[in-house]
Amino acid sequence: MKCRCCGSEKLDLVLDLGDQPWGNNFISIESEEKAKDYPLKLFFCCICKMLQLDYAIPKEEMFVKHTYLSGTTSSLRKHFLEVTNYALTQINLEKNNYILDIGGNDGTFLEHFKEMGQSVLNVDSGLLQAEKCKEKGIPCLNNFFNQELADEILSDYGYASVIHGSGIFFHLEELHSVFSCVRKLLDPKDGLLIAEFIYLPDMIENVAYDQIYHEHLLYYSLSTFQNLLDLYELEIVDAIRKPIHGGSCIAFVRHKGKFAKSKQLNELLKYEEEKRFNSIDIYLDFAKKVKHNREILKNILSDIRSQGKTIIALGAPVKGSTLINYCNLTTNEIDCGVEINPHKCGTYYPGTSIPVFHQDDVAPPDYFLLLSWNFKAEILSKIKPILDNGTKIIVPIPYPQVL
Ligand SMILES: [Zn+2]
Known part of the structure; x- marks a missing residue:
């Protein structure tokens, strides 16, 4: 493989997130179709210092049916x-x-x-x-x-x-x-x-x-x-x-x-x-923290599950697909997901059998796993009545914790 920016072949692997489907491939619950997996690996170019993926899914597969608005x-x-x-x-x-x-x-x-x-x-x-x-x-x-x-x-x-x-x-x-x-x-x-x-x-x-x-x-x-x-x-x-x-x-x-x-x-x-x-050192250190955070998140989820509590993933952003697939989350950890974008309701998180429903159609759980942590303030204020009723929030990034 060659660097996408400078063409050099001096690329070092920083982080391997495993084979994953395209993160926006939300397939309808009714469909028999299966999402295909592709490598998701982060590399560092020793020459121009650019961080990049080695594998590119053909753009026609990704952008024509895009549902993000x-x-x-x-x-x-x-x-x-x-x-x-x-x-x-x-x-x-x-x-x-x-x-x-x-x-x-x-x-x-x-x-x-x-x-x-x-x-x-x-x-x-x-x-x-x-x-x-x-x-x-x-x-x-x-x-x-x-x-x-x-x-x-x-x-x-x-x-x-x-x-x-x-x-x-x-x-x-x-x-x-x-x-x-x-x-x-x-x-x-x-x-x-x-x-x-x-x-x-x-x-x-x-x-x-x-x-x-x-x-x-x-x-x-x-x-x-x-x-x-x-x-x-x-x-x-x-x-x-x-x-x-x-x-x-x-x-x-x-x-x-x-x-x-x-x-x-x-x-x-x-x-x-x-x-x-x-320098590559900062990225290798990042990769270590990523692996550690996966363990912490999995422990938090399994602790909650062992108490018989419900967990629902809140939102279905593309980033959530990376997290769910990298942490190998299944319906053992998460009951389902909820979303407001109608194009994602009635689908599965890519590569999983965790269904996504409309937020209004599902009763609030004991815990929400907040996938769109980047819109935390906006989302938490929207669901304030639910939080006031006792639902807790698990935030996975930057450090997995229960709020
Ligand atoms: Zn380069």
Whole structure:
């Protein structure tokens, strides 16, 4: 195998999470279909220091039937609005400028720009997502972002003043093609690329191994993200950290040499250097903690079960699939799961026989296992009446514990 970023063959294994199905493959309870397993292993490139998966599930299998909708959580809507407002302090938009969102899901990020009267364009390969965009009046090209499509966009719309990609720059198998397209489409004068990704230092510090799944081929720090951008004459000039998704980073990127780097960016780069995120040791230590956390979580669950109590998994995020499969959880540990996204109700957690039902259809258990720990505050406030009635919460990340 070769490094996805620099092409080197010097890759060291950091963590093996076992063979797992695609984490979003929620198969209907009525179906006979079985989810296929694929290797889920994290590697470190000794040359460019990029953390990455070796195995990529073909993108057609993952993204066309995707059921994740950005608009479902209010935290995410609020987050996108904050990012938009921050971006507006960095760029002066004129009436005829347009904003391009790559993998923009149901168009949530673009809504605010549209309200401001700017032209917007989304590119998303998901059928459901494109349908949602249409309902909102946001133009969406229902396709994968590649050279051909980029040329089409350039000739129909011209340069993009702002290009946004949230949680996509680490999905893409054709990494280099995508970055060359971004470079081509970004206004050469003062175009701004906003790249949002799960911030690797946060993932490591939170022991958030459930952030590792097949859609995430790459795990960036600012320094390794810059190594990639170097190949395309692009440069991070500013960055902010946000708590969303359990710790994200938003990098503001320009054509190289045009803008000065912010003080805040330099401080983050210094922090990464001091904590030695460019050395494999920190990742090997992370892997040890992950194994330890699995044991602790399994012990907590089996203790509760031995008292005859009920446990229900709360939420069915992709990250939950990683956790459930890595910890080999079955209906011995968890009665079922509950969700509010109707597309996931009446299915099984990928690769398991643990069913997922609608939250309103299931009586509250003795314990909830909180899989969407990254939306903890929002979720706990929503289910406050249930908690007041005595249901307890098991939080698996960063350290398994009962609240
Ligand atoms: Zn490399």
